[in-house]
Amino acid sequence: MSLTALRGERSEQRSTGGTLPHRRLILAAFALFVVAAVLTWLVAFSSVLGVRTVTVRGTHALTAEQVRAAARIAHGTPLVRLDKAAVLHRVEALPDVASATVTTSFPSTVVITVTERVAVGYVRSGGAVRLVDRTGDQYRSAPSAPKQLPRFVVSAGPNARATGAAVATVAAALPEQVRRAVDSIQALDPDAITLLLADGRVVRWGSADHSTDKARILPALLRRDGTQFDVTDPDLPFAR
Structure with a gap:
């Protein structure tokens, strides 16, 4: 070659x-x-890793179906494209929901966990009964006044919302057995709150400050003789 x-x-x-x-x-x-x-x-x-199950947790007053209906999650929506913020916004728009979380679990599950509002009192507004939670929000109507909850009587005016929130704070702090004995909680302003018991006794509460301490000493104070009780200063309560 x-x-x-x-x-x-x-x-x-x-x-x-x-x-x-x-x-x-x-x-x-x-x-x-x-x-x-x-x-x-x-x-x-694709819908291969899409939503097939929506699990609802934490409901008591609401049903799981009510939460699912509010969430409006389309069957088969890919989990990675689910707008969880939008779902959360729709669920938290339910009057009975205080807060919620939305999580996903592959391959096909959405979990919605709700924290429901708990009524601590009620108000009468135009003949209607509105339930009030610990924040002072009037979140939904009730067919009648709940016997186990106190009525909130708050003066109208520019401080009405702040006063209502203070009254709700007091009601939320009360032990359940005391709350059941309270007929109404009245307030002219956030610093002048009074409890009227169903048996006619009166408790001067003052402001909502130190409500936990005041609520802690009140049951023992109510065992004393008297019709007027004062816990405005939880370090110096008295009955007469």
């Missing part, structure tokens, strides 16, 4: 040897692209 032919053969071998690895890299990159595209479609756009 001539020298020229030998050089040509070696050149062809080098050219072929360089092309094959290059083609393999292209094919491998294309395969990876296809796999990534398929996985993206499966996770983000």
